[in-house]
Amino acid sequence: MHTRSLSLSALFAVASMVVGCADQRSPGEPSSTRSSLAANHDAHSGASVGFTDGWQNGTTVSFFYTKPFFCSDGPPSGAPSGCEVGEDGTSDPRPGKIPVLYVMTPTGFRPDASTLQCPIPGNCINHPSTIDLSRVFGPGFADVPLPAHSHIIDSDLDESQSNGGEAGWWEIEVIGVSSPAVWDQIVAGKSLATVRALQAAGVGITDDIRSNAYLFFSVRPKT
Amino acid sequence: MRRESSREWRPSLVAAGGGSIVAAGTMLPWISLFAGLHSYAGIAGLYGRMMFAGGALAVAGGVAILVRPDPRLRLAIGSLGLALTIFAAWVLWGLRSTTHGLARHPLLLARPGPGLFVVLAGALLVAALLSPLPWRYDNAH
Numbered sequence: 001m002h003t004r005s006l007s008l009s010a011l012f013a014v015a016s017m018v019v020g021c022a023d024q025r026s027p028g029e030p031s032s033t034r035s036s037l038a039a040n041h042d043a044h045s046g047a048s049v050g051f052t053d054g055w056q057n058g059t060t061v062s063f064f065y066t067k068p069f070f071c072s073d074g075p076p077s078g079a080p081s082g083c084e085v086g087e088d089g090t091s092d093p094r095p096g097k098i099p100v101l102y103v104m105t106p107t108g109f110r111p112d113a114s115t116l117q118c119p120i121p122g123n124c125i126n127h128p129s130t131i132d133l134s135r136v137f138g139p140g141f142a143d144v145p146l147p148a149h150s151h152i153i154d155s156d157l158d159e160s161q162s163n164g165g166e167a168g169w170w171e172i173e174v175i176g177v178s179s180p181a182v183w184d185q186i187v188a189g190k191s192l193a194t195v196r197a198l199q200a201a202g203v204g205i206t207d208d209i210r211s212n213a214y215l216f217f218s219v220r221p222k223t
Numbered sequence: 224m225r226r227e228s229s230r231e232w233r234p235s236l237v238a239a240g241g242g243s244i245v246a247a248g249t250m251l252p253w254i255s256l257f258a259g260l261h262s263y264a265g266i267a268g269l270y271g272r273m274m275f276a277g278g279a280l281a282v283a284g285g286v287a288i289l290v291r292p293d294p295r296l297r298l299a300i301g302s303l304g305l306a307l308t309i310f311a312a313w314v315l316w317g318l319r320s321t322t323h324g325l326a327r328h329p330l331l332l333a334r335p336g337p338g339l340f341v342v343l344a345g346a347l348l349v350a351a352l353l354s355p356l357p358w359r360y361d362n363a364h
């Protein structure tokens with residue numbers, strides 16, 4: 001009975017990985033070891049488990065995701081997930097300060113794919129492979145590519161050292177970049193300090209746009 | 224005399240104004256990602272183009288009412304407004320479903336844009352031509 005149960009579990013795990021991979025990457029997309037490898041689902045919680053790249057203090061690191069995202073109870077949202085953007089949440093997934101994951105989003109131009117940690121739709125954990133907007137725009141909009149982006153964290157902050165600097169919650173904030181030159185500087189700097197300097201200059205980059213969404217991941221050296 | 228003249232303009236202004244608002248709404252974002260950084264205007268898709276055409280038709284109808292103040296024309300344009308209202312409401316329902324679906328992915332930060340709501344407001348204005356207001360030529364005929 002125990003052996004049978006183990007076999008079923010193993011079969012389920014393998015099937016989950018196959019399904020997860022099939023769902024996350026379309027046949028036409030090239031494989032990428034650099035970007036994320038959202039691969040399977042946790043058998044206990046149903047959470048997606050996988051990696052994305054990120055920038056931290058001038059280096060590229062790996063984020064390892066092991067839990068579903070969290071959206072706070074407020075501000076009011078009509079979405080079933082409770083996620084809302086443009087306003088900070090009224091409750092956090094845990095007490096104390098929570099570090100921030102900055103989602104760096106090019107707008108109005110397409111940077112080189114090598115500078116994007118989510119360059120290919122569906123290659124990032126917690127992202128849909130493509131977006132179906134056909135119910136809004138009609139035929140021809142069932143397969144809209146997901147806008148590409150990259151990630152920056154700053155673990156020198158005190159709050160980033162909670163949980164031993166390992167797995168923990170990260171609050172999502174979005175920063176838009178409208179200038180290719182600014183994007184290139186961010187890629188070269190790979191740090192929040194670079195972003196802050198560019199924001200201070202105030203050209204080609206937005207301020208931080210807050211949300212009430214949180215992701216759970218650990219930061220690991222890039223192998 | 225002046226009062227009657229202003230009444231003559233009323234349905235024409237309502238049709239042209241409402242149609243212009245509908246057309247303008249199709250140019251505005253209907254949905255955005257990444258907290259508004261990536262937006263999609265309605266005119267990019269078939270539904271948006273259809274609504275733009277409906278808005279343009281309402282504007283043309285407004286001009287036609289000025290030239291030929293026929294109550295049947297007003298009713299026809301009002302019916303167009305009603306159809307646009309129903310269409311916009313249906314697409315709004317689709318927008319709601321879509322944003323709910325995308326909200327499950329927190330990094331997308333999807334939210335509805337103002338465009339479709341503007342379209343609905345314009346369509347309602349055009350549909351108001353069906354209302355039993357004292358339109359000038361109703362009394363004249």
